[in-house]
Amino acid sequence: MKKKQWQGWGPGEQAEQHYLVEPRALAGGGDIRHVSEFLRACGWRDRSKPGGPLLMDSLDRSIRIAYDPFVHPGGWTIHGKATAHQEEWTAILGRQAPVEIVAGLTDALTRPRSAHAPNVWAPLQEQRWHTPPGAGHVTAVSPDGLAWMQFHQDPGGHAMWWSGAQDQQGNGWTAQFTATTPMHLVQSYAAALASPEPVMRPRGRVPHSARIRTTSVSVLPSQLSAWKQARVTAARAATSARNSWKTNRPRTTAHPHAQRGVRAHR
Structure with missing residues (x-):
């Protein structure tokens, strides 16, 4: 079938074949810049060495994100230091964890916490995940049976x-989060895991799996760049807005003369 050119194609630009892959959980790792460029746009520090693994620190250095493909089994390690309001925590995700799902967690690190109490199971229930009989632990499984989320507690506590x-062919990955991992981060991860939206992979980067469904699409390099840039631009805008609010927010501390006035009425 002859393909039609999209409106707005530039002269001399050639379309490239990509695939929309679903379910997203089996789409393979993808481009780690989906995670790292967003964090840079949010002001995170890139500590990576040339040719080495990815290493990024939050502005206050309380959280470190690493991606190392050079060790076995390799993958993502996200570590939060203990603070006055939070215990130390760690999340580890395998190398084949799709970057779009990893970003569900890492993007949430750059946003303020919601005022609502987090619920890890809510986004899974919205996508009709179910609890298998006899699971033994609190477990939710995707409708196709390919992905899962479990809170595991052993007899030792x-x-x-x-x-x-x-x-069934052994393609896949696992993720572990310490029980001290902030619940809103686990919920954001769960929402990205359960999302029904397909993810895009270039030709030659789609895993071989009988359970994967693909849709072929022709995409211009300029379109790919524009989509990536839109994500980075949104991160910069949100970060700038938050920093501006912090700088210009009204003062809530009492003035010295007001404090003296309070003492005078005692």
Whole structure:
């Protein structure tokens, strides 16, 4: 079938074949710049060495994100230091965890917490995930049976979140979160895991799996760049807005003369 050219194609620009892959959980790792460029736009510090693994720190250095493909099994490690209001925590995701799902967690690190109490299971229930009989632990499984989310607690009282995706051919990945991982981060991860939206992969980067469904699309390099830039631009705008609010927010502390006035009436 002959393909039609899209409106706005520039002279000499050639379309490239990509695939929309679903379910997203089995789409393979993808381009880690989907995660790292967003964090840079939010002001995170890139500590990576040339040719080495990705290493990024939050502005206050309380959180470190690393991606190392050079060790076995390799993958993502996200570590939060203990603070006055938060215990130390760690999240580990396998190398084949799609970057769009990893970003569900890492993007949330750049945003203020919601005033609503987090609920890890809510986004899964919205996508009709179910609890299999006899699971033994609090577990939710995707409708196709390929992905899962579990709160695992052993008899000794040690607890963790365990998640991932796998097909019958052994393709897949796992993720572990310490029980101290902030719940709103685990919820954001769960929402990205359960999202029904497909993800895009270039030709030659789609895993071989009988459970994957693909749709072929022709995309211009300029379109790919524009989509990536839109994500970075949104991150910069949100960060700038938050910094501006912090700088210009009204003062809530009492003036010295007001404090003296209070003491005078005692």
